[in-house]
Amino acid sequence: MSPVRIVIVGAGFAGYQAARTLSRTLRGAADIVLINPNDYFLYLPLLPEVAAGVLEPRRVSVSLTGTLPRVRLVLGEVHSVDLAGRRVGWEDPEGNRGEMSYDRLVLSVGSVNKLLPIPGVAEHAHGFRGMPEALYLRDHVTRQIEMAGTTEDPRERAARRTFVVVGAGYTGTEVAAHGVLFTDTLARKNTALRGAPPPRWVLVDIAPRVLPELDKRLSRTADRVLRKRGVEVRTGTTVKEATSEGVLLDDGEFIDTRSLIWCVGVRPDPLVEDLGLPTERGRLRVDRYLAVPGHPEVLACGDAAAVPDLTRPGQFTPMTAQHAQRQGKVAARNILASLGHGTPKPYKHHDLGFTVDLGGVQAAADPLHIPLAGPLANAVTRGYHLMAMPGNRVRVAADWLLDAVLPRQAVQLGVVPSWAVPLDTESPEIAETARVSGR
Amino acid sequence: MSPVRIVIVGAGFAGYQAARTLSRTLRGAADIVLINPNDYFLYLPLLPEVAAGVLEPRRVSVSLTGTLPRVRLVLGEVHSVDLAGRRVGWEDPEGNRGEMSYDRLVLSVGSVNKLLPIPGVAEHAHGFRGMPEALYLRDHVTRQIEMAGTTEDPRERAARRTFVVVGAGYTGTEVAAHGVLFTDTLARKNTALRGAPPPRWVLVDIAPRVLPELDKRLSRTADRVLRKRGVEVRTGTTVKEATSEGVLLDDGEFIDTRSLIWCVGVRPDPLVEDLGLPTERGRLRVDRYLAVPGHPEVLACGDAAAVPDLTRPGQFTPMTAQHAQRQGKVAARNILASLGHGTPKPYKHHDLGFTVDLGGVQAAADPLHIPLAGPLANAVTRGYHLMAMPGNRVRVAADWLLDAVLPRQAVQLGVVPSWAVPLDTESPEIAETARVSGR
Known part of the structure; x- marks a missing residue:
């Protein structure tokens, strides 16, 4: 048998x-x-750190064959x-x-x-659900800052240094919080952008507060950190239309941007x-x-x-x-x-609190529902992630250490084109590669 | 003015x-x-270490805006x-x-x-001249070992675990030397490949020895290290034809492979x-x-x-x-x-010797024409690279340290498709992305 x-x-x-x-x-x-x-387990909670250049992509990709002995992997x-x-x-x-x-x-x-039936979003927005999207975003953001430095058209320059994140849940909040730190670093290094206003980040959500699904105290912490970094938090606001030139909000404002990041959920x-x-x-x-x-x-x-x-x-x-x-x-x-080993068990689990990594030394967390903010929350958050990851812990810790003592690396490898990471996909975990017939 | x-x-x-x-x-x-x-200077000599998963791609990519103040970058x-x-x-x-x-x-x-007019090579081989090709190769090699573990067809399995490098110059020798260590690690970790023969690497060159352009003593060292690792060194041999199934050599042997790496020069x-x-x-x-x-x-x-x-x-x-x-x-x-600063100078330079990084603790080097081999050559080689790199030194050293103490990471991100890195390209430094009309 x-x-x-x-x-x-x-x-x-x-x-x-x-x-x-x-x-x-x-x-x-x-x-x-x-x-x-894929041949890896993606530790999704740290994906915003990949997009912001803190962690290398392979750090949050835990090898399946390497950590699951006696399991046959079929790609x-x-x-x-x-x-x-x-x-x-x-x-x-x-x-x-x-x-x-x-x-x-x-x-x-x-x-x-998750898509919403809003004109232009499927064509012009990118999601944040898998590694290809995170790598695309890292490269795209870097390139936008560089091209803002090259162009002599002031409107184009403003558009290129503007980034709009839609959805202020867990993912969108982290993407914006890390993103603004990343672009500030990029802009400071760029000779051509000396004296220009800093990059602009806008975080849009229909809900009345950021992190609407979490405890209010976490929301307040995140909101304060975001605003202090200059992120424009636009709650109670929705997107009416997206175009190649920017995004129209329901309050009538049109924001010039080449970067629309869609984090409204899954x-x-x-x-x-x-x-x-x-x-x-x-x-x-x-x-x-x-x-x-x-x-x-x-x-x-x-x-x-x-x-x-x-x-x-x-x-x-x-x-x-x-x-x-x-x-x-x-x-x-x-x-x-x-199969005869042990007894069945119904699923029952009380949530244990949340950790929201806001970049720098900031975080918001409520482990066991004790609200924390600032460097302590950051330490708890990073410690939690290291514990929760099934592998690569030393490498992740090493990247955090290097990021703490060295300037952020700012290069774009340019290997993920925009069309390879469409928002409307059944496979956000892999880049689209087979668009060309016969290949 | x-x-x-x-x-x-x-x-x-x-x-x-x-x-x-x-x-x-x-x-x-x-x-x-x-x-x-690109927005980076690629430190090409360490590219084989990227393909073998030792160094992260951004380590060998030195930011231009970050290291060249007062220089305007135009992408x-x-x-x-x-x-x-x-x-x-x-x-x-x-x-x-x-x-x-x-x-x-x-x-x-x-x-x-550099291409040679050999049937099938432009379609089925990949070069090794830029970052996209190195990332493609890293992913491709990882995937081949995984798919060798999945298939039940013995011929397909043999083809997937066979890698042919053409050109035993500096690049081809390093790619093969690092590659065989990488695939050995991958195969050892893979449950489905327990007991299977180890991956096979074949290094082909028309010249009578590996590293034909370098000192004979370096050749001998490299040859010995390669053979000890099981690489089949086929000197005095050329490729007659490449197909999707493998490669035909001029001695009549047809080698089943899905991986043909073209390093015949530039x-x-x-x-x-x-x-x-x-x-x-x-x-x-x-x-x-x-x-x-x-x-x-x-x-x-x-x-x-x-x-x-x-x-x-x-x-x-x-x-x-x-x-x-x-x-x-x-x-x-x-x-x-x-422009009135100093006096012009003719170009004159005696070469200072070469370093060939063979992976593990092996290298072959002749700094100032003193031939070295083994761990000492390896230390000289790595020290030389750290000195010669215009940036990212601490991060490169950190990756080497991590690689020395931790198991090699073995995941494929799958972001560079085969068609994005054609052998016959005027731009090996960027991945082809615009194959789709209208994008």
Whole structure:
């Protein structure tokens, strides 16, 4: 008899933890297969530090083969799940298709950029959901400052040194907070920009405060830090239209910019809708054991799953890394139980507080709901990330150390073109490369 | 009267040194403009370490604005030089054209991959001349090892773990020496490749020995290190044809591979031929003062210039970084003399020996023509590079330190597609991004 095959689709927080838990317990007694378009687990919370040039991209990319022994990695994007035949099909990075059967399936396919039906946004905005987008943004921002120094047209110069972030949630707030420090450094170094006004960052959100989903005290800290750095915080404001020249706000102001960063949130990976199973706002409905009703061999977790929140009856757990990670562990545990190891467990988790890394020595955090600000929050935040990362810790700490003592590196490698990171994509984790027919 | 404008085209070893020397002496008394497609000086000798994952790409990319105060950077590729009207024209990264006049011009446009008329090579091989190619290679090699672990077809598996380097000069030898260490690490970490034979590297050259242009003792050291690591050194051999499946050698053997790395050398940037001036094998003829005959306001240096070698009468200086760097300084000095600062100086330089970084603790070097091998040569080589780099030294040293104590990072970011780094390009320093019409 061939060993039981457990297939995990997606190596985000949920899928990575599921694979790790299974691998540690089964120790080779099952065929554990992880299907993911990349060979790394992306530690998303530190992505704004990559875009701001603090961390090298590979620092936040934890090798799957290197940290998950006894797990077989298949590079590919799953495009079909045959629930009746218990098979999954994928396409590999070279465009070849493959498929395999499973005995147990974990669907942890995550989420993609959320669009809003606003004219011009899909064409002119970029999201912030994967490594290619972060590298694009780092290069793009660097290039804008350099080209602001080259042009002699004052309006173009103003547009190039203006950056608009839409969405003041966790991601948008961090991108703006890190971004303004980054562009200040770039502009100071640039001979051609001596005496020019500093780069301008605008953070727009329809909500009445930044970090609307978090505790008010965190909001206040973040708001204060942002304003002190010169970021224009425009709450209660929405975007009416985006063009190649800039962005029109609903209060009538048109802001000249070449940089529109779209952080309004995420939606579940569209693969979920294709399954033909009951969903909740695009998320796959599961029971408290994370199993798909009618398919006990299929579990779902993370952003792509609508998991009942047992701490808030009638609601579903929010789409956060914290929940995804813990759900991945529970999914693994319940699969193990179905194979005769231990007992199943319902998913229940109280959130443990949040950390918002604001760059420099600033952060806002409420670990165990104790509100912190400033350098102490920063130390807690960085310590938390080092603990939470499943690998690369020494290298991340080394980059932080170097960034503290050396001037920020300011070069653009120019390897990710704008069209390779469209906002409206089902695969923010990989750069689009196959736009050319026949390749 | 507006200040004298000195335009430098290209920021390789020659152009960078010219800009630095001019900036330091003139201290703002002239308008120094550097036109380059990238915002960094690429320290090419360490590029094999980037491809092998030892150094982060930004480590070997030294910021131009950050290290060249009082020099205006224009991001662009020069496509036309009007010698009579004293104007240069360029295209910026967004495809817009610009032009400006000059009083003095330094042409330091460097070199590009040399092709040979061999069927299939332009389509299936990749060069190793710029950062995009190095990043492509790092990702490609990582992906090949991973996909070797996924496939169940033994022939495909063999092809994916086979890497062929053509050209055993400085670059090809270093790429193979570092590459085999890198793939050994990758394969060891990969659960699916346990028990499989190690990755295979083949180094092909028509010459009778590796490093044919260097001292025989360096060749012997490199040859010994390569063979000890399992690299198949195939001297006296050429490639007859390349296909998508592999490469046919002139001894009749067909090697299955998906990885053909083309390091047969370089040729001067084709811009030189477009000038309509006398050339020598594609290099612009200059006098011993690096001036273009008939155009005393135009100087050329580096790979793109045919500079009389005063140490070997009748010959021209070889295309090496050592000469380019020193010629850049002399070009700057002679421009300064033409502006009334100091006296002109003819270019004359004896080579100071070479260092070949073979990865691990191995190197071959002959500083001041004293042959060294092993860890001592390695220390000399790394020390030399740290001295020779115009910036980023602490970060490079930090990466070397981390690489010595931590396992090599093994992830592929997948941001540079194969078609973005064609072998036959006039711009190896930037990734092709504009293949899609209308973008």
